[in-house]
Amino acid sequence: MRYFIYENDSIVEQQVDSLPPEIEEIYAFARQKYVIDYDLDDWADDDTDAGLGYDYNNSYRVLREPFRRELVISDGAIYGFKVHTDHVLVPGEKDSARTGYIRKRYGDMQTWELVEEESPKPADHIFLRVHPSPDSNHEFTPGEFAEGLVEEVVSKTNIEDRRGRFDDRVRLMLKLTPEAIADPDGTLAAFADFLPVLAKVR
Numbered sequence: 070m071r072y073f074i075y076e077n078d079s080i081v082e083q084q085v086d087s088l089p090p091e092i093e094e095i096y097a098f099a100r101q102k103y104v105i106d107y108d109l110d111d112w113a114d115d116d117t118d119a120g121l122g123y124d125y126n127n128s129y130r131v132l133r134e135p136f137r138r139e140l141v142i143s144d145g146a147i148y149g150f151k152v153h154t155d156h157v158l159v160p161g162e163k164d165s166a167r168t169g170y171i172r173k174r175y176g177d178m179q180t181w182e183l184v185e186e187e188s189p190k191p192a193d194h195i196f197l198r199v200h201p202s203p204d205s206n207h208e209f210t211p212g213e214f215a216e217g218l219v220e221e222v223v224s225k226t227n228i229e230d231r232r233g234r235f236d237d238r239v240r241l242m243l244k245l246t247p248e249a250i251a252d253p254d255g256t257l258a259a260f261a262d263f264l265p266v267l268a269k270v271r
Contacts, residue, residue, distance in 0.1 A: 070084070070085055070086065070087060070088065070137060070138065071083060071084050071085070071138050072085070072088060072092060072137060072138065072140040072141070072142065073140065073141040073142065073151055074141070074142055074143070075141050075142065075143040075148040075149075075157075076143065080141060080151065080157065088137060091145070092140070092142060095140070095142065095145075095146070095147060096135075096137055096140055098147075098189075099135055099140065099147055099150075100134045100135060100191075100192070100253070100267070101186070101189040101190055101191055101192075102185065102186055102189045103135055103150070103160065103183060103184065103185055103186065104132045104133060104134065104135075104183075104184045104186065104192075104268075104269055105132070105133055105134070105135055105150065105152065105158070105181055105182070105183060105184070106130070106132055106180075106181070106182040106183075106184050107130065107131050107132075107133055107179070107180070107181055108130045108178075108179070108180040108181075108182075109127075109128055109129055109130070109178075109179055110128050110169070110171065110176040110177065110178040110179075110180075111126075111127045111128050111176065111177060112125060112126040112127065112128055112175070112176045113125055113126075113174060113175045113176070113231070114174050114175075115174040115175065122174075123175075123231045123232070124231075124232060124233045125229040125230065125231055125232065125233045126229065126233075127228055127229055128176070129226065129240060131196045131242075131266060131268050132184065132268055132269045132270070132271065133192075133196065133266040133267065133268050134192050134253075134266065134267040134268070135150045139151050139152055141157055147160065149183075150183065152166050152181040153166045153168060153179075153181065156181075158181060158182070158183035159183075160183065160185060161185075162183075164182075165180055165181060165182040165183075166180070166181045166182075167179070167180045167181075191250050191251075191253065192245075192250070192253065192267035192268055192269050193244065193245055193250050193269065193270075194223065194242055194243060194244055194245060194267070194268045194269060194270050195242075195243050195245055195249075195256060195257075195260060195265050195266070195267055195268060196240070196241070196242050196243075196265065196266050196267075196268040197240060197241040197242075197243065197260060197263040197264065197265050198240055198263065198264035198265070198266070199228070199238050199240070199263055199264050200238065200239050200240070200241050200263045201237060201238055201239075202225075202227075202237060202238060202239045204235075205227050205235040207239075208222075208225075209222045209225060209241060210222060211243075214243070214260075215259045215260075217246055217248055217249070218245060218246055218248070218249040218256060218259060219243045219244070219245065219246065219249070220243075220244045220245060220246045221243070221244040222241065222242075222243055222244075223242040223243060223244050223270065224241070224242040225239050225240070225241055225242075226239060226240045226241075227239055228240060241263075242268065242270065244270075253267055
């Protein structure tokens, strides 16, 4: 596990087995006060060579909690969130981090923007970035997940292969139960196989 310290105009990585209690307390505040607007453009529309080109769209956007490994501390308070090798999102600064490119027939772009919550509250949804599905039309129900964690299946998006066909996987947005909301780390652990992020829906 890691977090960062900002001092002397530089950011220094701290490798730890677990966050020190005082840093964990700062993170508990941060995960309610801030969300990161993460936008992934991942698509191609190049089927010009007799159907043999790429033609898919796996883009998505989610308002997610900051990760522990992104936390940057300065003088015992939040300095920002290091979302990319070259960029820290700092509260109060109107900026975003962006990597990738958009070309005529291809999109491969990631964008992060920090959003400060006027009324801080815990994340009440979980977004599963990759989850297996028996078929493209399968309708998931709360009962298919660990008991007592999911109140509602909000949305499902099929993941496509490079030819735009169903790839036996989906992305899922799930509304959490009050019990799951109260135990964010336990909830993340329960869904660990599916690349989860705690999220908010507006």
